[in-house]
Amino acid sequence: MKVLVPIKRVVDKDVKVRPKADETGVELANVKMSINPFDENAVEEAVRLKEKGIATEVVVVSVGPDKARDTLVSALAVGADRAILVDSGDAEVQPLAIAKLLKAVADKEQPQLVIFGRQAIDDDAVQTGQIFAALQGWGQAAFASISKVDVASGKATVGREIDGGLETLELSLPAVITADLRLNEPRYAKLPDVMKAKKKPQETTTPAALGIDITPRLKTLKVSEPPKRKGGGKVADVAELVSKLKNEAKVI
Amino acid sequence: MSTYNAPLQDMRFVLNEIAGLKDVLALPDFAEVDADTVDAILEEAAKFATNVIDPLNPKGDKNGPHWKDGVVTVIPEYKDAYKQFCENGWHSMPVDPQYGGQGLPHLVNIAVNEMWRSASIAFALCPMLTSGAIASIWHHASEELKAKYLPKMADGTWSGTMNLTEPQAGSDLTAIRSKAVPRGDGTYAVSGTKIFITWGEHDMAENIIHLVLARLPDAPAGLKGISLFLVPKFLVNDDGSLGARNDLICSALEHKLGIHGSATSVMSYGDKGGAIGWLIGDAGKGVAYMFTMMNHARINVGLEGVGVSERAYQHALAYARERIQGPIIGDKDSITTPKPILFHPDVRRLLIDMKSRTEALRAVAYFTAGHMDKAQHSPDAAVRKQSQAYVELLTPLVKGWSTESSIEITSEGIQVHGGTGFIEETGAAQYLRDARITAIYEGTTAIQANDYVGRKTAREKDEAGNVGFTARTLYKEIAAFADNLAKDAKLADIGRDLKEATQALIDVTEWVIKIYVAEPQVAHAGSVPYLKLGGIVVGGWLLAKSALIAQKRLDAGEAEGYYKAKLATAHYYAQHWLVQGRGLAKEIIEGGQSILALDEPLF
Structure with a gap:
């Protein structure tokens, strides 16, 4: 069984993001970039499936600039077998376009399982995995915190976190899982594997070669700092609070 | 408590711009290693140091x-x-590939080793x-x-x-x-x-x-x-x-x-x-064999000085950004909108002192490691010889000067914390206690200084019999660089300070070589300040080189805060440390006799 893991290069989780001065987006110049943390869980899960003998090959794929190759190599260092870069240059690629690109890749690769991170920490869209599943017409289990895959019966059992607790789903393969942080604890890469990672097979394609139009359908008007928190005040009693909520905040 | 973050940006800058990583990776023995891989190794090591160690x-x-x-x-x-x-696989990293190691250059090992020591x-x-x-x-x-x-x-x-x-x-x-x-x-x-x-x-x-x-x-x-x-x-x-x-x-x-x-x-x-x-x-031949590991150990202990200084700096910085205590002088707004102690002038002095000195220590250690690789792996015999001579000269500096400095730097870290720094729970005290041994084991500072003044300077000779050949060659190179920098439109002040300090080092070196045979006790009485002077000059030289590169990048329009910070630390270092060169020279040349003047019964 082949597992496909889409990963995204994002601003490192420890970097404090700032909007660009012209408010057209987030400042990315000279900012440390890393693999999206949820995608690390996705890669880890795929690698564990391979170690258990359930998966035969783990293929990581990223849509992004040439620099995203580093992110793919970091996934190769923790056990992925092969990497595909869909080089989109500096173009903005939105979730729908990414899902279409991944569909094109999946049509070629024919994975039985695609494991996404539940969301990317840069735009927090939480869409790509779901759109991809819909495009494929596959079952999906988002926000997985427990997974069990049985190839022989062609089923995956997935525990996912919902508001009230844990929901357990059974999916027929091929299927889509999106990984939550609690799914597993990603490993540290071993030094010899870091050194060998670049030598693993890597291929590059482009949106044009895959025949996908990535023109954004949504337009970002402005990215700005959240308003600074204004100082609070103390109220004397409940009556004053209710009055303020009614007359000043106008929320009741 | 603070969390260690490997200073990857400074490490990369020093590796690439000061220690010659590119030249080292171009050596035939390292054909398997490329710059991207080095980068990936540093990233992984940083994660491991932060999260595990x-x-x-x-x-x-x-x-x-x-x-x-x-x-x-x-x-x-x-x-x-x-x-x-x-x-x-971190344990086997520095080992010969024949026995399971990765065969990476010293220069890569040293950056990774610094992280372990900081952690x-x-x-x-x-x-x-x-x-x-x-x-x-x-x-x-x-x-x-x-x-x-x-x-x-x-x-x-x-x-x-x-x-x-x-x-x-x-x-x-x-x-x-x-x-x-x-x-x-x-x-x-x-x-x-x-x-x-x-x-x-x-x-x-x-x-x-x-x-x-x-x-x-x-x-x-x-x-x-x-x-x-x-x-x-x-x-x-x-x-x-x-x-x-x-x-x-x-x-x-x-x-x-x-x-x-x-x-x-x-x-x-x-x-x-x-x-x-x-x-x-x-x-x-036991002692000679032991010295095979001793030289390694000395560089590594020097690196402990670098690592613990960096860690103490990060710890103090985190506290200084958080702790609010009193309005800032000359800043009326800080009365109504309190600012952390980082804004107090003397806290800033302590922090920039810690930062600039740590950067100087790192530069000298990595520079030495780069020469270790060239000394061992260059196909050119002349390069091997020259690099080996530099390694030998600089090893006592890396060991003695880095560790002595680290005791002062970690102590400054406590000072930033004020009274809480003296309390163990704050964590700042551990760095000073841990740093203290580094100036003792694997050869005390006096042993390093004796080595520096004796075997590495006054008793060192090239084939033609020129005494102190390597020291003189290196200091001449630094003086030439300082001369040029003193003419630089933007960095002339650093150039002048470096020039003066280097001249002080050259004067002391000539004096040491002259009196070493007749009055070895006087030479050795001043050996620790001489080691300090050597460290300050070589460190100041490499920081000045860094400043020159940073200035070029800024002039080329790179709006990187790191380069601005590097200019600031290099300026600080010149104005606070290189200026000590003259005083140290006077101390060494004129002060040796006063050390020996107090006769034994009078103590």
């Missing part, structure tokens, strides 16, 4: 190894981290001692011993130690009394007491391979009578499995000022008739 540091400080009846146990967190460290000196000591022992075995032992011991030492399954010191033999190894008597089967019965043995006993590795200096029965007195023996804790069967326990025991652990997380052991060999040992190389 750094959290151990205060734990090991409070709960160090525990001794009972000769058995030493560490806290479970230490054991887990050691296992992970080995499994992830925890005490923990990092165990792999450091093992890699030193590996180096001695690899260079001098028979193929048989190498094949039997190196692979398992390389991956950390077995650890290693170096046993030099005895109660009566500290800096003076000629006083060593431990004995080795031939047992008639090619092995030796080793007996004696060794003290201050770092990680001499513990339960993280399956076996411990001790390298022990001892005398053969017919050995002459002095250093030439000392041989090196390999003495394993458990004897090793021919199939590599562990056999009987050898006749050696850890009879106590020391109670120390710092590095509480490491097991500093008293080792008793041969209480029951003799520990079985194997001679390494030739008899009588």
